[in-house]
Structures are given as structure tokens and as C-alpha cells.
Amino acid sequence: MPPMLPDFSNSVKLKYVKLGYQYLVNHIITLTLVPIMLGVSIEILRLGPQEILNLWNSLHFNLVQILCSAFLIIFVATVYFMSKPRTIYLVDYACFKPPVTCRVPFATFMEHSRLILKNNPKSVEFQMRILERSGLGEETCLPPAIHYIPPKPTMEAARGEAELVIFSAMDSLFKKTGLKPKDIDILIVNCSLFSPTPSLSAMVINKYKLRSNIKSFNLSGMGCSAGLISIDLARDLLQVHPNSNAVVVSTEIITPNYYQGNERAMLLPNCLFRMGGAAILLSNRRSERRRAKYRLVHVVRTHKGADDKAYRCVFEEEDKEGKVGISLSKDLMAIAGEALKSNITTMGPLVLPASEQLLFLLTLIGRKIFNPKWKPYIPDFKQAFEHFCIHAGGRAVIDELQKNLQLSTEHVEASRMTLHRFGNTSSSSLWYELNYIESKGRMKKGDRVWQIAFGSGFKCNSAVWKCNKTIKTPIDGPWADCIDRYPVHIPEIVKL
């Protein structure tokens, strides 16, 4: 028996084999075209110019044929260009930076908890354990009404928070892009848990005096993945309306939703959800082509609501004392994993390079026909994307996705650091993560970004963006004053 090759050289050989295979398959068209072109050129050179002219004259064209061919070509070209979907550009976006007066260090959170839940030391213990392992930092923020002992969640306070977050983000967006309020054609606001009358989109229209023929939408109740649902909606609207600007505002208003009871499954969101919001400007105008930051490539939405367990895993209900809270079930991670698998099954063929798709197809055929015991091939998404923005739902979510997609520490750094600095800001967390990558100077022209969001329902939504121009640091944004401190090491358990 020949001696087993040592692992090192084995893995190196495998690596080169894999690289060679990928290069071959991904550039198969180039690799076959090049010899053909070479052959044709050599043939032409061999024939000489006189021979070519003779060949040309023998073709006997008449005027009608030429005109018909020309019209055919123009017709096909026009149909092609008309039916191509409009390119959607992300011109720029702005994230809300909470004021330092809203800061909630761990110790303050625990002390307030202790004073509010004074008859339930077990619940306080539970919250402390959650906070220690949460991956949050000491600078996350809660709205002013929640700082009171006990919290004072009036509707006025909720509106106040909405105004603070949304208007700050919008002002910042106007400043960055030079957009005039009168130029907004489509407005989409998504906020899952606060839905007053008139809606938050009406609030924005009132504040900025937007046009009376604006197409406004307000999405509520759609959870943390509503941000990408709004982007999808904006994309569809921009296909129908030419030459338009769309503003998408993603936020979550914490004030009315702070759980004031003792049920443990419902106390979890209190520990993780924090104040945040983002405003995004999308456009299909050709004039934005130069200055837009990103181009929207794909949006893939997956809904597992048909399954009862998935439907109930994030459920808003009343506890035994009649207090309303959001209950998270214990199978949340498993269901998230399932939803992700569904999503990437649809996403895979759209974004993966040919080499990965071929491997996946071969393994699939092999498993079906030859041996079901073959391990399923997990496509390497790192080849399709340079950057990953995983919704900062919690440490467990990021860990789970890192494991499933086999991502390195650097790939999930944006998500982990956003969770540390801003907490779980729900639908806007993806934009904080994107801003982190830009602030670090890692975003280059041509880079592809994958944003993944999970939400109640249970939904898994993905968006794929392609970077339109290299983004130079330093940039203005929520990370401006602290980016140099990051990345930080987040211990497994923080000692309080």
C-alpha cells in the first residue's frame, strides 16, 4: 500500500485542482472562442486581401435584401432594449445615528430591569444571562421613553421617536444626495410594530411637503425582513414608472413595544432590539448612472408561512397577565436554517459561477441516481460575492449562517460589529452593515454584496447589489467617529 500523502500536500494539490477546474468551467466560452478566432484570423491572413474582396463581390446583394436585413436587425435590437428590465440604481443611503443621550450600557439596563421587575428575580437573572451572551456592546441606544423606570410608552412618545429617527435619516439623505423633496416620486416606509393613523409615510409627506401625486406605501407587520421587501416593491414600481426616484425608509420604533411583563420568551426582544433607521434613495434615471453607489441585481424572497411551525415561531401575543409581547419559539434557529436553504436554492442558479453550479448539479444527479449517501454539495457562495450583510438578528443567527455558508470571520465581521455597536435595529441593520464595509474602505467597483434578512412569517429575503464605483474613505455616516476602534473582540460571555 503506498503511504498516505500527508494532509498538507494533499490539501494543496486539491486546492490547485479546484482552482484549475473553476477557471476552466467559468471561462469555457472564452477558452473555446479564442482558438476559433485564432483559426479564422489565420485563415483570413492566408487568403490575402484580393481573395477576400472576390469573396465579398460574389455574394450578390440587392437593395431590398439589404434594407430588410437592416430593418430586422433594428427591430430585434429595439425589442431587446425595450424588454430589458430597467436598471435600478442605489444612489445613496443614510443611517440614523442615535444621540449619545440615548445610550444604554449593560449595567444601566440590568439596574432598570431589577427595579422594574422587582418581584421576579428569576426574570432579571434570565435577562442578565441573555445580555452577557448577546454580542451587544455598551453603546447601543434605546429611545428616551424607555429610559424611565418604569418605561412610559405613550403614543406621543412613539411618534416622537419616529420623528427623530425618520427625519434625521431623511435630512441626512437629502444632504448627501442633493435630492429635493419635490423630486420624490415613490415613498415606501416600513416599520413593523408601530402603525399609527395617519401612517408614517403620511408623516414624512407632511413634514417635507412632498408632491400630491406621490405614490406612497406603508408596510407594517412584516418583521425584520421588511427592508428588502420594500426594496423589492420599489424595484417593481420603478419598472413601471420611467425616470423616477424612490425613497425607502426602513426603521423599527421601539417605544410602544417594550415588553413589561415577566414571561421569559418575551423578554428576549427587550434585550436585543435597539433604536435605528435608514433612508435609501433608489432611481431608474440614466443620469444617476455616474454617481450611484450600487446597482440592484437580484431580489429573492422566500416565505415559509405555509408551514405552521414557521408561522408561529415569532408570534406577538398576550401573556398570562394580559401584557403584549413578541414570543420567540425555541425552534427559531432550525426554521431560519430551513428558510435560508430555500432561499439559496433559488438564489444559487442566479449568482453562482458555472463551475459551482456544475458541481452542484453533478452531486445532485449522483445522489439521486448512484448513491443517496453522498454528502450534498454546499456551493461556495464566497465565489459569487465579495461582501456579506447578514441581518444582525442576534449572535446565534450570525453564527448559524457563518456555519451554513462556510464564511470566514472577515465575511461576517460587518454583521457582528453592527450587532455590537448598534444592537438589533431590525430592518435597518443591513444598511448599518453596508456602511461598515464602506467605512472600512473595502468596497471596490464591481464588488458584489449579498444582503440576507430574516423576519417573522417566517421569511428569508435576499438582495444582491453590485458596486458601481469604488467608495473612498473617510465617509460620513454612523460609523464615522468609531470605525477606528473596530473590529473589536467580542468575548463569549461579558462579565457584568
Add this chain to the structure above:
Amino acid sequence: MGFAQEESLVYDLRLSSVGPGRVSGTDVFHNPAGLDLAMKLHYLRMIYFFDSDVAQSLSIMHIKERMFPWFNHYFITCGRFRRSETGRPFIKCNDCGARFIEAKYDKTLDEWLEMKDWGSYKLLASQQVIGPELFFSPPILLQVTHFRCGGISLGLSWAHILGDPFAASEFINNWGRCMNYLDLTKPINIPRPIPRPTGTGPQMDPVCAKPVDPVGDHWIPPNNCKMVTFSFQVTGSQMNYLQAQIWGPSADQTPPFESLCAVIWHCVAQVRPGFEPNTVTICKPDPSHGNDIIGNNQVISKVEAGSEFSMSDTNFRVLASMLAEQGIDERNLIEEAMEKDEGVADFYVYGANLTFVDLEETNVYELELKGKKPRFVYTTLQGVGDEGVVLVMPWPKGANKNGSDGKFVTMILPEDQIVKIKPELKINGLLLEGDF
């Protein structure tokens, strides 16, 4: 935090926290020195009153917003107490913050000040003490009370372990600077490391600080009788008259503080027949220490009159001279006594003997908001031992024309002694008819 019937007058209490805007870091610890630990059972309460013209521009949001940069500087006071393995208390600087209380009061500022109901001043500054849970006890509580006329009061509750009254008044003066968007430099708030044992041999026990039975994590000294607060003003002319009575035209007068305390000492002795206080404690600012580092730096000295001394036979000159010249600084002794037990023992200073605290130099009227000074500043103590305390505060400058400035005296004594001492004070010209 709950009082009896007076509660209904101060209403609409809302609690929250304010802390530093900057992260102090992980595992940052401040170790109080032995002298600080000796004062841990005492609490300072200072209440600043502002008229409505100043208060109008002070919204709660604005006050809170300016407190964050202030606490960046004083992040040590935002921590919480822990005990080391040996049981020595220290502060973990975890940015937990100071408690912030908003309240409303149903009367006008003028009505309040006219009432002179010294006991009800405790409604304007939180009476919360450290413990029984050290983890969740804030060393500092701030209460902003709105009066019906638009005036406000700011009540500071300050755990004495953090620092002496001079540190506390400087703390508030720095808040004033923050409100005016000025920079803060002093004091330098660097967390102190664990003090190393000095290793000197056994010393005498201090007289100014007395041990109590272990109080565990509930830091309040035990009292055998109910302590009551009584305050009165001594005008400049009263002071002049007093000095003249004691010293005559002599140029050798003791400073006003000592003369005043001598008279009060005599009065207290009169109301405690058989238990006259032969030993008193004097607390004065340390002239050599420039308020550079937050902590307990005031001089604590004992004045012993000797056992064969008879209080009623002694005249004021002797008492005043004793107070001025015969004080023995006991700070080192107190420090040693604490360190002997590695900082675990429980001592108390205020009220261990009759204590006189000189707060004339606390600069409380230096605070300026919108160019105006506070109308009145009231200082009192909580956690005072049975022997009682006398605090001598300055009176706002500009209220007198010539001679010495007026003083504001606050006495904390057992209930029965307060009743009996008022006539004594009247006899000696300290208390005028309308004052009680």
C-alpha cells in the same frame, strides 16, 4: 424612597438614569482610600434653588443632554460598588449612571422658602442610601423639582465615600460649566489603585471615628434616637455682635466659625446635663489640598477638653481658642484604623462626637446658570450619629453690607435636644424671634 403624608405635595415622580456619553472601558476599577471608606455611612444632600427666570430656559431634555459630557469627566461616580475577595469595597466603573428624578411641587418657590420647614427639605433630594444591594445602588442621585411659579430646585444626593463636601460642590459647579458649554479640567478623575499597606505598628484608636457593629451591605449607621434637622440664619450684624460679646475690642479674635461653634457648643452642653460633650470633632477644608483629585480630603481633627473640664463654667473665649488652636488632625489615625482591617470594618465620623463642619469655603454660590447664581443652597447630611452635627454654610454674598458675612447654620440633633436648644440659642443672640 417613599415618605408619609408629605408625599402628596411632591408628585409626578419620574425616574431615569443619566451617565457618561463615552464608554469607560471594561474592568476599570476605582479604589476608595481608607479615609473614604471611613465616611461610607454618611450621605451629603445639597439642594440648589433657582428662580423662574433662570429655570425657564432649562428643559429636562436640555439638562439631561448636558449631563452626559459632565459624566464623561466624572465617570467614577457613575459606577457601582463591589466587594473584593477580602471584602474591601471598590467601585466598578461600568457607566451605570446617576439616578435622575423629575418631580413637581404644588407651591411656589417663595412659599417653600418662607415655610422654613427644614424636615421637608428631604423631599427635594432623594433619601436613598447604598444598599442592601450594592450592585444596584447609585452613589449619586439628582432630583429636579419644578415649583408652581416656574422655579426649580436641583437636589444632589451624594454618597460621602466619593468625596467631601468640597468635592461635591465642585461637582455641581462643573455641571454649571457644562450647562454653559465650558470645558472641564479639574478635578482629575483617574481611578485609584488599591492603596498599599503602610505597615506602621499598632496605633491608638481614633477619637473622631468610631466603629459600629457590622452593617453588611446596607450603609447607614444605627441610631438610637430620631435625629431632627433645624436651620437658622446668622446675619452679618449678628456675627459682629457675637464677636464683640466674646472678644470685646481685642484684636485677637478667633475667626467667625470658631466663635460661632463655641457658642453652639456651650448651648448643646446646656441641653445635655450629665452628658456634656467634652470632645468635639472639627471638619475643615485642607488648605494644602487643591481639590485636584476626587476624594475625602477635609481635615478631621479632635478637640478634647479633658475630663475635669466643666462646660458650664467655661467662657466662650476659652472654648473658641480651644477650637481654633487645639485641634489634632486625626486623618492618619483613621486611615490606619481602616487599613488594619483591610477596609472591611464599618466606622462613622459625623455624630461620633458632636461634630462641627466648616463649609464656608464650599463655593456653592459660584455656580452660574444664564449668568445668575442660585437663590439659595441648602446643605444637610443623612446618616448622622447620635452626638449630632452642626454645619456652617456661607450666606449668599451681597446680602450684607459691612463687617463679616452672614452664615447659615444647620444642626442635626436628637429630637428632644432640638426643642430644648432653641431657647439657649435665643439667649445667646443667635436666634431671633421670627426664626422658629
